[in-house]
Amino acid sequence: xxxxxxxxxxxxxxxxxxxxxxxxxxxxxxxxxxDRIDAFPRLGRLGxxxxxxxxxxxxxxxxxxxxxxxxxxRFNPAIGLVARGYDVVHVTNQLRHPVRGAxxxxxVHDLTAALLPELHTPGNVQADARFxxxxxxxxxxxxxxxxxxxxxxxxxxxxAPERIRxxxxxxxxxxxxxxxxxxxETAQRxxxxxxxxxxxxxxxxxxxxxxxLDAWQALAPSLREExxxxxxxxAGWAAEATLAxxxxxxxxxxxxxxxxxxxxxAATAFAYPSLYEGFGFPVAxxxxxxxxxxxxxxxxxxxxxxxxxxxxxxxSTGEIRAGLDRLxxxxxxxxxxxxxxxxRAARLFRWEDCARRSLEFLREVAGAGN
Numbered sequence: 001x002x003x004x005x006x007x008x009x010x011x012x013x014x015x016x017x018x019x020x021x022x023x024x025x026x027x028x029x030x031x032x033x034x035d036r037i038d039a040f041p042r043l044g045r046l047g048x049x050x051x052x053x054x055x056x057x058x059x060x061x062x063x064x065x066x067x068x069x070x071x072x073x074r075f076n077p078a079i080g081l082v083a084r085g086y087d088v089v090h091v092t093n094q095l096r097h098p099v100r101g102a103x104x105x106x107x108v109h110d111l112t113a114a115l116l117p118e119l120h121t122p123g124n125v126q127a128d129a130r131f132x133x134x135x136x137x138x139x140x141x142x143x144x145x146x147x148x149x150x151x152x153x154x155x156x157x158x159x160a161p162e163r164i165r166x167x168x169x170x171x172x173x174x175x176x177x178x179x180x181x182x183x184x185e186t187a188q189r190x191x192x193x194x195x196x197x198x199x200x201x202x203x204x205x206x207x208x209x210x211x212x213l214d215a216w217q218a219l220a221p222s223l224r225e226e227x228x229x230x231x232x233x234x235a236g237w238a239a240e241a242t243l244a245x246x247x248x249x250x251x252x253x254x255x256x257x258x259x260x261x262x263x264x265x266a267a268t269a270f271a272y273p274s275l276y277e278g279f280g281f282p283v284a285x286x287x288x289x290x291x292x293x294x295x296x297x298x299x300x301x302x303x304x305x306x307x308x309x310x311x312x313x314x315x316s317t318g319e320i321r322a323g324l325d326r327l328x329x330x331x332x333x334x335x336x337x338x339x340x341x342x343x344r345a346a347r348l349f350r351w352e353d354c355a356r357r358s359l360e361f362l363r364e365v366a367g368a369g370n
């Protein structure tokens with residue numbers, strides 16, 4: 001089998017999709033055996049993963065982005081030439097027009113722009129709608145990152161069930177490997193000297209940070225004296241009012257990928273009351289690190305956390321506050337959830353397993369008849 005993987009998000013500022021694509025591509029290549037896995041645009045050796053910039057140097061990134069822009073010119077047939085000779089082409093939403101004459105696949109990360117458009121910029125809503133029409137409805141096969149996302153896709157896109165397969169994403173093994181010494185060193189370097197609850201994610205409406213901040217302020221003063229709330233992540237859209245409120249807690253801004261495993265391991269608990277997630281990498285990462293999780297009881301988050309998390313209604317400040325109180329006042333609950341989360345992440349969220357199942361899926365699509 002010869003597969004072409006659209007890796008253009010690796011050249012851009014991105015979060016969850018970029019995380020997925022980076023590790024997915026690395027592990028597909030490791031397990032390819034006699035199969036050929038090529039990336040488009042040609043990437044060669046990947047640099048370290050960072051959400052803030054390209055995995056390639058600026059000199060290598062700019063001509064590749066220019067070529068992507070050229071391919072996206074309306075009615076340009078060149079993408080068909082790029083895809084020629086491949087058994088299957090796996091695309092992302094960076095390609096604006098259909099890849100004709102090829103067996104196309106894609107990964108459905110979430111459908112939040114269709115379900116909750118008010119939580120996204122108009123540009124993102126339009127881009128996702130275009131990707132849905134040009135790719136998802138026409139693809140030979142789709143990967144869904146959770147059963148929740150698969151159900152959403154079947155309902156919203158009117159797909160035949162056999163066209164979409166659930167394959168869980170993995171977690172970078174550094175989260176499971178982070179030890180207490182690295183956790184202490186990273187916390188001290190970042191100026192964190194008290195036990196803390198960690199939130200990790202882009203500051204944007206979908207992440208529901210304002211209700212988390214309300215819940216935190218509603219905790220007993222003694223708990224807020226003993227623990228602090230730490231927020232890590234870059235500013236997204238419609239973030240100004242929330243960013244102003246973050247002055248009342250510890251806001252670290254963007255934290256380098258290399259520091260995230262140890263920072264997560266250093267947390268007393270992890271809070272992620274998002275309004276919608278297709279998978280929820282931060283939750284799976286915290287579980288892998290053995291950190292007890294509070295997260296939402298909607299979308300994919302109960303599926304990812306299972307019995308290893310405190311699940312709350314993300315629209316209820318009272319439930320979020322009560323969940324935080326349970327975690328912070330019960331060391332035994334934290335220990336039990338941390339152990340359960342570590343076991344669940346090690347069993348379900350492994351990039352080796354994701355790549356193996358994805359290769360099986362791609363081979364099936366490549367071998368399917370016209």
